[in-house]
Amino acid sequence: MKKILFTLICIYCCAEVMAQVQKTYSLAASKTRFRASSIVLNKHGKLFIGYNAINTSSVFIGLQVLDTVTGSNQTYDTSNTAMPVGAVNALEVQDDILWMGTMNGLIRWNTITDTWGRFDRNNSPLKSDSIFSIRLSPDTTLLIGTAKGFFTYKAGNWAEFNTQNSLLVSDWINAVACETNGRIWLGSPGGLFSKQNNNWTVYNRSNSAMKFDSIQNIFIGKNNKVWVHTRVYNPQKDSIKYESYSQIWYLHQGDFKNYFRERGEELKQVLSPGESGFYALNFTLDEKGELYGLNYYNMGYPPQNTFIYKLTDDSPLIQAIANSAFQNLNDRNAVCYDPSGKLWIPGRTKVTCINPELYSSSIGFKPTVLNSVFLDINQVKARYSAAADFYHSYYNGRKGYEVPKGTGNHAMFASGVWIGGVSNQQLHIAAQTYRQSGNDFWPGPLDTITATCDSLTSKQWDKVWKVNKSDIDSFNIAFAAGRVTNGTYTIPTDILMWPAHGSGKQSRYLAPFVDVNQDGQYSPMNGDYPLIKGDQMLFWIVNDNTYIHSETNGKPLGAELHISAYAYHCPQPTVKGDFLNYTTFCHIKTINRSNRDYSDFYLSIWNDSDLGDYTDDYLGSNPKQHYTFFYNKDDWDSWYNAYPPIISNVFLNKPLTHAMSYVNDFSQGQGNPTNPQHYYNYMRSIWKDSTRLTYGVDGKTTGVLTNWIFPGNDDPSGLWNWTMMDTTLNLKLFDARIIASTSSATLPAGGTTELEYALVYTSMPGPRSHQDLLNQNETNCKNVRLWYTQNRLSACGVSLANEEVSEQEFEIKIYPNPSNGKLRLEATELLSGAEVNIFNSAGKVVLSSQLNKNGFAELNLYFVPSGVYWIKVLDGRKCVVQKWVKY
Template sequence: MKTIINILFIIVVISCSAIYSQVYTWYLVNSGTTNNLNCIFGNFIAGDNGTLLRTSNTGNNWFPVNLNTTNDLRSICYDGSNFIIVVGESNTIYRSTNNGVNWSFSITGASNGLNSVTRAASSYYYAAGAFGTVLLTTNYGVNWTTVRSMQGADLNSISALGYYAWAVGNSGTIIYTTNWGANWVEQNSGTTAALNSIVFSNTVNGWIAGNNGTILHTTNGGLNWIAVNSGTTANLKAINASGWIAGDSGIILRSTNYGVSWTRQNTGTTVDLNSVYPYSADGAWTAGKNGKLYQRRYDSLFTTWKRFTPNNIGTYITNTGIFNQDIRLANKPGFEWPKGTGRYAIFTSGLCIAAMYNGILREAMASYKGEYTPGYIFDSSGISVARTDNRFRIYSVKRGDNMNTNQDWAEWGQMVPIGAPYVDVNGNNQYEPATDTPGIKGASQTIFVCFTDGFPETHTIGEGFGGGTLPLYAEVHLTAWGFNDKPSLENVQFLKWDVINKSKVQWQSTYFSIFSDVDLGGSDDDYIGCDTTRNLGYCYNSDDNDEGGYGYGLHPPAVGMQFLNCIPGYAGLSSFDYIRCVSCGNTPPCESDPNGQPEGAYNFMKGLKKDGTPWVIPPGGNSSLITKYVYSGQPWGAGWDESDGRIGNCGNSLTGPFFTGVPGDRRMIMNYGAENKNLNPGDTQKILIAQMIARGSSNLNSITMLMSLSDVVKAMCENGGIFGVKEISSQVPSGYKLYQNYPNPFNPKTIINYQIAMSNNVKLVIYDVMGKEIAVLVNQKQNAGTYEIDWDAGNYSSGVYFYSLIIDNKIIDSKKMLLIK
């Protein structure tokens, strides 16, 4: 078994159709603190002892913000974009103008503690607190004026709309102003209970929550307050205009009829709750005593992983950038083959990116934990800023789903502008969930997720492979798909990443790597290798009997990954190396895990050892034996394979001790990049891999079968088959015909139809305006029929292109099309 290496909440309300039977539950979330939490608003939570927490990934993780204070923080006001005010005891006021990155302390001249802060309009904010104190700022908290002080009971909450404001406090106190606080008038609450929270949705409709189960409602701006039955005698601490109340003893009340009646929610806790904040129509957060934090969520919408089972392979895709790992359980591999057998071939995999950023190394790594989170990069006045909301999650659709049975299908259109693929059934170049089909054409399952490394807090030393640098501000669009009705592809899955440099800086000396901790059945007897002509890295058993808990027994399979660069500009294999586990024995320091060592990981991504030493073919000692492709020979024949042993050279030496080829646990690294590989801001690098597995009559014959499978996959890629070349009619046409593409003009995808009258060798070729062949969409023998194929011109510039139908090396017809971006 393996030991895993340790290591914004923007409001978008989406009303879900009534056709879904959704179950929402309150789940305990780790806040990282035991201090009392007093207020949650947007991406932030305020609490005792100077506690301020922030999330940048819709609450998956909460991170402490250091304000250098031990004062209790009691209230937050956040505009949902950049400006935040936090208030607390001892007249504490902190403000941020850049979404919580930097904070400044505001001096008010007052001396009383503050319990509440609210926005009145634009730059106008009120704060209220002890001894009836009310402060007003007109310039986003730079300066504060005391508009009321030392008058009566402590004020616990304030709500404002323009020059109107209302505040509530102890002993049933209600006060209001209609002139920016110049004058305050008391209103009759009809109770002596402490009133803890007030909110107005407009200048006439307001609600109050207080001790002893008190709920008050007004429809005339507070001239009259009417008691509403709460159904509880618990102290109610917080209320908001969306119809939520939080209180002691785990009380959460909800109203769906504008506060006329309230229903208690089952929270599963008796903890005193101090604040509640809705983030969607049915989702909400609540925070309270002893650091307790709960989220009300619908599981399928917020899952951090999706099961990916399009064919004989079953695995997992996560929202942190890793795949092939079952993150539900500790120490659990994810790549299962055959699906449902409990045998596994890969423990974890992920896409890693590294580049020089203004001369400093930055990385976005994914090996065991992943440094990505669902979201996107936003240009904020020339600065790259990471954002997320509840649109950004893992989407999964399967053949047979529809918009009534799969919420991801119904909401796929939210990701179409970002790049989620779909079949445009009616050819109108618009995604319509009732008509069009989400996903790759013909695939039995398609997964799509858009994530980014742009949140600094997700970069952690302890990710497993490098990690812990500042962000690259990459936006990554991952599509994964597979087929269960193509016999040649039933043991193959495809993953495609579109990596976009969304920073304002050129990435220099850029490298992309597929990291894989390959554990073929039992992990103690593995070998690895690569085939440079096939862009293939693979793992196989060192003998013909795979033992261990997940062992495959006699004649074990071989598992591999293949870069597919059948489309110009896609990544290929520029180097292949690996990491040895320290416990395997005879592991030089320069070949061990670079966990928390960004430079070491970067060197592996370049095809070097961790300290920058080159790999050498035994016996070493000569620069002619330097290689960037480790174990590239045939295990049954010529070339260097792992059974031949290796040189344990470090320190930039070409010599070192010779070690025999002892099998063991391996992490293979497939790399693409170069010292002159630069990505300008806005540039995209596309990476397409096939992960596959094959079983033959012996451990070595399994490699032969795997290589044969990789040849089939490569050919299908070159012919467009993995993207879905679809025969739309088997009726024998009367002749050969090439149809005009549609839509035309297009951006960036278009569909080409053609028909052939008999079985022929068919090519469909794309040319640029100079007549240069730039893409081959089809190159295979096809039976008589009518076919269609998609062309994605995302890597090409705007302009005129030509395409030709070629039958048995003879051009039948050519047509012109126009790409407009």
């Protein structure tokens, strides 16, 4: 009974959330509706939908009228009207008049007096009864596209244009539109035509950038921007997928540009390699003249994976909406925008109305250039989204942790944050895996009073900020020169829009920043800039209390997570220190915004490696050095080929208190978690069936309790070597995941806990043994931890775990700094003859020198351009790197 009641509550809560942004209306009729060709709404709230599918006994063609106020609806076809309302191709509203372009002529219906009229080839200048497009011009002239020419009609006056009396090359007119200045646009299978007064212009694939002559629709947007929707026949995968497949063009400086050609990188995140393309269903204009598109990808019928986007002069605003929400759309499906700001989408049995400004999917937002960003400053290219899961693209399943960068090989598939604790004997938990079945985290900070977040706020925070250290250096130079305040320097967008402060009841301080004038307010115009780690850092905020938890079905904690991913790049690292060029870092600050104190609080990082080929991966843990890792079971991988690498998750500021794994199946004991307790169990090294992890064999049979799975010889208890390499164990673990956890006694209301960890990539050329690779990986992980504890500012000049390091802090003196190019170095603690190299921001050595016997060097860099440089001094025992600025 409790389970049923909880399910009903969840359904009710979901309905309440979606009611803000989405509503459906049933279309009661006996026949199925295919191909909604046109949809318009009049000032009385009546929605008119035209259908033009092939007329059969089971398919409706004609007109559907829905009263959006009362919900009542009525059908009009040849069976119940005096006019032959058959297949309807186009609709237009003129006050209380509804114009219908049909296959039986142009029909006029006064919806108030219920009087009907028809123009056809027998009682008008029309040469054909097939009307494909109608549009009302700004001066209320009706523009009519037919199978035999283009016509205009106003107050009984007709005009005709065809191939005989104009530059039209085809009499078949699919689309018509008109600018506010009276310029008319016509679309046909033979190209695009414009007419202003008596002047005609022709656009086709022979004289413009458009690759297709068949014009489906034309829209006149804001500031008379001309948008053209073309038809693609038999698109070829890859050849046009990221250019022409979008089928939407706009007029720019006398020629047409493909809207998505410059935005192909964004849509590559939407489409998987196996998908056949991206297809436009239809478009509509809002009251501001901005264009909304209704699109889908994957050929098939009905259309699959439908989504809406808003076309702007910048990147498109992508909003993912499940196909089921629209009740089975059809190809060329119509869509319309009403003056109240709502979009109307008709389907076969229902009409869906949504508010696109408020709409957000409870299963996560669609990847865009704003919310899906790569950390790519060094030899790793890692994807991060405005979410609590990393690397993979949840929308198409693509891997996203490429290392080495540019090889196409990926060491990680997916990773996610898990948090859980107990309050008043109630478990509260949030966890993220692949977002296939649900979400526990959403973008945005929480209200500090209610510990909640609404869907509009979440949508506004659906972004990852990306800042390079070089950008900050350039900004500081420009500010010092007065170029920021006088406006001659363009501040990078993510520095300018850095989310330092919340609004309303959100926290006053969010993203860290350097407050130059100490006024407590982030203002780049006053010299403030983001406080970042590494040479490149990404930053975003998520929470676990925007919707119900559909991943774990657990109770929310009211947690706000500030996440930053960062990396370092050393242009000329030491051979032994090059591992930092293959390492990424992540910092997670968890804030308890609720009024509940949590005991037995755990924070975990869930990892699914798929180290190249996922079918041959093993895993392990090293509790002494606080890391978990994935490695190949043999010396061959179908992606990395011979001698594949190891990828390790190293906790830097917290102990690894637990390491647990489970299998990718739904077995009772060791399979995928399916309820809140399962997730919490795995975070504490407990199996799904609530039995503790035991040392050895399959982790269930020896009776010797442990907190770390497959620790080799590194279990603190000193037990024997337990690894997956023991082939006698006959382990079931296949395509397994690992959960690395750190525990905390409590997380009080308003409290904060922080975890910082690194992903360390280790590769060794062959021939070498597995143990050689494991040993080198342990050395690299130790070195990363050592480097972290020493608070190094650069990846250059790394101190290694097996080298003697002076504990005395020292630096080189550079003066003047900044300077005009002439400077003096003083490093008396280093040996005479120490090597001096100066690097530019691209990592190129611009000058090399040596310290004299007194530890000094006089340098003249008058020849290098203004900018930020790195001075590295190395004497074989010590290495130090410091920044110098030339103005």
